[in-house]
Amino acid sequence: KYTITYQTKSVRDTTKLDSAGRYNYENEDMQLLIGDKVSYFYSVTHHTYMENLRKSIDGNNMLIPTSNTARGNLTMEFYRNYPVGKSTYIDNVLSEEFRIVEPLEQPQWDIIADSTKQILDYHCQMARCSFKGRTWTAWFTTDIPLDNGPWKLCGLPGLILRAYDAKQQYIFNCVGMKQAKEDENITYSSDFDKYAASTMKEFVDYQRKAIPEDILATQGIKIEVPEEMKAEMMKALAKPQPSNPLEL
Numbered sequence: 001k002y003t004i005t006y007q008t009k010s011v012r013d014t015t016k017l018d019s020a021g022r023y024n025y026e027n028e029d030m031q032l033l034i035g036d037k038v039s040y041f042y043s044v045t046h047h048t049y050m051e052n053l054r055k056s057i058d059g060n061n062m063l064i065p066t067s068n069t070a071r072g073n074l075t076m077e078f079y080r081n082y083p084v085g086k087s088t089y090i091d092n093v094l095s096e097e098f099r100i101v102e103p104l105e106q107p108q109w110d111i112i113a114d115s116t117k118q119i120l121d122y123h124c125q126m127a128r129c130s131f132k133g134r135t136w137t138a139w140f141t142t143d144i145p146l147d148n149g150p151w152k153l154c155g156l157p158g159l160i161l162r163a164y165d166a167k168q169q170y171i172f173n174c175v176g177m178k179q180a181k182e183d184e185n186i187t188y189s190s191d192f193d194k195y196a197a198s199t200m201k202e203f204v205d206y207q208r209k210a211i212p213e214d215i216l217a218t219q220g221i222k223i224e225v226p227e228e229m230k231a232e233m234m235k236a237l238a239k240p241q242p243s244n245p246l247e248l
């Protein structure tokens with residue numbers, strides 16, 4: 001059992017660039033938990049944010065934090081080989097929850113000869129693949145013979161320590177790893193089985209078109225925000241949000 005931490009950079013809105021023409025990245029820490037048969041990938045940053053948000057909810061009034069608390073851009077939870085031979089992808093668009101169960105897939109990698117790099121003192125090799133609409137570069141180490149990595153990137157003869165797509169809209173960079181304790185187990189909430197069974201295409205389409213104001217209204221959720229933020233918040237909620245899904 002291992003716990004791998006990836007410092008992750010992702011772009012939510014590809015149309016917004018800084019003065020030098022560079023993307024505005026969202027930064028978060030994600031973890032890959034590797035068990036004997038199942039692995040689990042999730043955002044620690046988003047998980048922590050949601051835990052704190054739940055504590056602030058009073059009835060049906062959701063209090064929007066005014067601080068610059070990191071909330072995480074990648075909200076999915078991904079289980080590989082659960083159920084056996086399949087993967088389970090859990091995600092949400094505001095209060096709409098989705099459960100996507102698919103057959104296990106493995107990218108078809110080309111390992112680049114004579115490519116070397118040191119990452120966290122591990123000798124790494126480069127590999128490339130086209131997968132789920134993006135071209136990926138990965139650096140893996142055979143010093144850790146686990147065919148796993150961030151998100152759905154797997155199938156190399158060693159653990160992936162760094163991965164990024166060709167446009168560098170998603171960057172996963174391993175910053176630490178440790179052996180998990182014996183009593184640390186990967187858990188799957190029974191609540192997930194109540195989520196709507198969906199396909200990745202249905203989820204991505206919904207994510208692109210969803211208008212937050214409509215979703216929250218159907219759930220009977222009222223949002224309270226400070227008066228000085230109200231006009232800007234309502235304007236933002238009345239239109240689809242920027243969407244740059246990991247899978248295209």
